[in-house]
Amino acid sequence: MTTHEQIPVTEGLFAETPAGPRLLGSRCATCSTPYFPRSAACHNPVCDESRMEDADFGPRGRLWSCAIQNYPPPLPARYEEPYTPYAVGVVDLDEGLRVVARMSVDDPDSLQLDAEVELTIEPIYQDDEGRDVTTWKFKPLESGGS
Amino acid sequence: MRDVAVLGVGMHPWGKFADRSVTSMCRVATDAALADAGVEWREVEAVAAASSRFSGGKGWGLNGNDVVEEMGSTGIPVYNLSAGCAAGGNAFNIGWTLVASGVHDCVLVVGGEKMPKGFIQTSGLEEDTDPEHLRQLCVGMPGPAFWAALCRRRMQDFGTSEEDLARIAVKAHQIGKHNTNARFRQEFSMEDVLNSNMVSFPLRLYEICPVSDGAAAVVICSADVARKRTSRPVWVASSSVATARFDDGLPRGLGTVVPQAGPTCHSEASLAVGKALESAAVAPTELDLVELQDNTVFYELAFPEDWGLCQPGEAERLVEKGETLPTGKLPINPSGGFLCFGEATTAMGVFQICELTWQLREQAGARQVPGAKIALAQTLGLGGNATAAVLKN
Numbered sequence: 001m002t003t004h005e006q007i008p009v010t011e012g013l014f015a016e017t018p019a020g021p022r023l024l025g026s027r028c029a030t031c032s033t034p035y036f037p038r039s040a041a042c043h044n045p046v047c048d049e050s051r052m053e054d055a056d057f058g059p060r061g062r063l064w065s066c067a068i069q070n071y072p073p074p075l076p077a078r079y080e081e082p083y084t085p086y087a088v089g090v091v092d093l094d095e096g097l098r099v100v101a102r103m104s105v106d107d108p109d110s111l112q113l114d115a116e117v118e119l120t121i122e123p124i125y126q127d128d129e130g131r132d133v134t135t136w137k138f139k140p141l142e143s144g145g146s
Numbered sequence: 147m148r149d150v151a152v153l154g155v156g157m158h159p160w161g162k163f164a165d166r167s168v169t170s171m172c173r174v175a176t177d178a179a180l181a182d183a184g185v186e187w188r189e190v191e192a193v194a195a196a197s198s199r200f201s202g203g204k205g206w207g208l209n210g211n212d213v214v215e216e217m218g219s220t221g222i223p224v225y226n227l228s229a230g231c232a233a234g235g236n237a238f239n240i241g242w243t244l245v246a247s248g249v250h251d252c253v254l255v256v257g258g259e260k261m262p263k264g265f266i267q268t269s270g271l272e273e274d275t276d277p278e279h280l281r282q283l284c285v286g287m288p289g290p291a292f293w294a295a296l297c298r299r300r301m302q303d304f305g306t307s308e309e310d311l312a313r314i315a316v317k318a319h320q321i322g323k324h325n326t327n328a329r330f331r332q333e334f335s336m337e338d339v340l341n342s343n344m345v346s347f348p349l350r351l352y353e354i355c356p357v358s359d360g361a362a363a364v365v366i367c368s369a370d371v372a373r374k375r376t377s378r379p380v381w382v383a384s385s386s387v388a389t390a391r392f393d394d395g396l397p398r399g400l401g402t403v404v405p406q407a408g409p410t411c412h413s414e415a416s417l418a419v420g421k422a423l424e425s426a427a428v429a430p431t432e433l434d435l436v437e438l439q440d441n442t443v444f445y446e447l448a449f450p451e452d453w454g455l456c457q458p459g460e461a462e463r464l465v466e467k468g469e470t471l472p473t474g475k476l477p478i479n480p481s482g483g484f485l486c487f488g489e490a491t492t493a494m495g496v497f498q499i500c501e502l503t504w505q506l507r508e509q510a511g512a513r514q515v516p517g518a519k520i521a522l523a524q525t526l527g528l529g530g531n532a533t534a535a536v537l538k539n
Contacts, residue, residue: 008276009284013400025401036401037280045392065302069286069348074264076272076279077286088287089396092293092404094412099401100285106349113302124286135284 004132005066013037014121014136021121022056022098023136029053034097059117061093061138066103066111077124078133089119091138104139116141147246151372151379153365154183155500160329160360160487163260168202169212171361172258176217177206179254183365184375187217190365191250194241196233196257196492197226199270209492213256231439233257234495235387235525237535241366241533242385255499258361259490277314277399278528284400284447289441290354294346295397296411297444301348303459306347306447310462312339314443315352315485317470322482324512329358330486353443358488362496364503380506381425383536385519388417390530398530411448414532415439419453420522426520430454433536434518435477435505437498439526440454440484449524450476472515480505480513495533498523506539 008014013036014023025036031047033049036057066089072079079086087103089111105111120123120139123132155177158171161204177352180187195210203209203226229236234257241255271279281287287295298308304308316336322328333351342351342491372379389406390396393406394413423430430453438449447461455476470478481487481501484494504510524534 004278007193010280013280013284017410023401033403034401037277043392065295065299067287067291067349068297068344069288069291070344070346073282073291077288079286086284086286088291088295090299096404097401098395098404100281100287100397102285110157113299 004126004130006128006132006134009124009133009135016121017056019060022058022138023119025057026052026099027053027055036094036097036099057093057095057097057099061117063111063113063115063138063140064090064092064098064119065113066090066108068106068108068143080125087111089117089138094117102135102137104137110140113139147247148383149369150245150366151369152243152382152499152503153367153372153375153379154179154181154185155364155503156180156182156362157327157497157500158258158361159327160358160490161508163359166359167364167396168198168209168260168359168361169216171260171359172209172213172256172354172363173216175258175361176213176254176256179363179365185252185365188220189252190222190254192223192225192241192244192253193470194225194227194244194253194255194386196495197228198259198492200262200491201260202258209258221222227322229531229533229538230527230529231491232495232525232527232531234494234497235523235535236495236531237534238364238495238535239385239387242382245366245368251371253366254363255281255366255496256361256363257493257496259493261357261490264357278288280480281400290346290349292397293354293442293444294349297348297442300444300448304462306462308340309336310447310465311348311353311443312336312350313328313465317465318440318479318485321480322486325482325486328482328486329488349442349444353366355484356488358490358491358496360487360490362500363501364496370484378507378539380503381538383538385421385533385535386418386421386425387531387533388414388421390414391417401458411452412532413524414530415449415524415526416452417487418532418534420521422522422536426523426536428520428536432520433522435472435480435515435521436522436524437479437481437483437501438524439494440479441489443485444522446470446478450478472513477515478517480510482513495523495525498525499535499537502537506537
């Protein structure tokens with residue numbers, strides 16, 4: 001199997017760190033509200049002073065809910081031809097952040113709500129130059145390594 | 147604030163009308179509403195219109211200006227309201243405010259839409275600073291998948307079955323077939339719904355509203371004007387607008403805070419409905435009928451519970467027992483709802499006021515809620531917008 005060059009679907013939202021994959025966001029030092037993506041200001045109406053700091057989120061969380069994208073999504077979403085339905089999830093991270101994400105498992109029967117999930121960075125399609133375009137996904141912990 | 151009455155209502159049927167402009171459809175609805183009210187166009191003192199992103203409005207959402215030019219430019223003020231799919235409700239609220247505050251005695255509220263094909267593309271922007279664009283680019287989670295995720299959570303919490311979901315679509319068409327303004331007027335069996343294509347598990351094609359073309363208009367006026375023109379006015383007991391709360395946990399963008407307490411759904415809708423019921427001094431249990439925004443059957447289960455119309459987890463059984471039919475104890479969407487009409491996005495808030503008015507006048511024919519006296523309408527739109535109104539006879 002050839003290894004392709006990988007590029008993120010967009011810059012500044014996720015990264016492989018020495019500690020593993022993380023989502024790149026911010027947190028307000030005053031009220032502790034987490035933000036993803038990064039936010040220049042705190043939007044919590046009860047916060048007295050916006051003091052934003054960069055923060056990494058992940059890798060552990062619980063699957064709040066999920067759905068299957070049964071039809072090919074419209075642009076700007078991209079996918080590999082022929083189209084295979086994929087799963088999307090809503091995950092509550094341990095840091096109090098709720099995020100939307102692709103799931104690394106696409107079979108609804110393998111996705112149990114409230115199950116522990118872990119962040120991973122995986123390709124979603126190959127671009128015109130043959131590079132693997134990656135995004136963040138979550139995989140159920142029970143399913144083992146990918 | 148002064149009492150406000152709905153004096154006349156009118157609709158252009160919902161469907162797909164390739165050969166008609168949105169303005170010509172608004173004219174049909176406006177002519178019908180004026181005739182119903184017994185009001186001449188020259189007597190209209192202001193227009194509150196829903197702004198469309200998809201059709202007419204000179205590309206700037208100036209749909210009210212299009213209507214005024216079409217009807218005859220009399221120099222009156224025009225308010226073009228933008229609130230995503232809640233725009234029609236928003237226009238109604240501004241029209242109501244203008245009359246209730248004494249600024250005008252007679253106002254036209256109008257909403258018309260011609261929708262592009264396919265499911266609604268939620269964002270109009272293609273830039274990485276737009277959260278909705280980012281969400282589709284990075285995750286690929288269009289509207290139906292968002293609804294499906296909310297629905298899947300409910301299935302976990304309350305044991306909602308796929309049959310429970312299908313039953314709501316069956317019920318919608320059981321009523322909607324009687325509505326001559328509806329686009330889809332055939333009955334569906336449980337098998338029809340359960341055999342329709344899976345759009346986004348667990349939601350199927352017949353459990354999600356399609357997009358349509360349509361237009362609706364209402365003439366509202368002060369109590370003085372109403373008493374001169376009709377012996378049976380329909381009163382606007384309240385009209386409200388709300389936006390989402392910061393901490394409701396609804397996954398709108400890429401990320402939000404995990405809510406500390408309570409079930410997660412649209413806080414904007416709960417706030418708008420709560421305000422509307424409170425200012426109308428109406429208890430949820432006093433409502434004789436509700437027209438709510440059923441983009442998906444899921445909302446017909448979640449919203450009545452969120453608003454205190456029934457107990458959490460009770461909605462499925464109410465549907466199963468036929469209690470949400472016009473003859474039941476909690477009639478929901480006797481018009482047939484978005485499932486039978488399809489969503490002509492910004493027209494829907496005005497469409498709902500038309501249906502409430504026909505119901506309260508007992509002009510709804512085979513879909514009539516017997517003895518309807520108090521009715522609620524509710525819309526929901528992109529940006530965390532929601533509106534509600536309570537009408538009484």
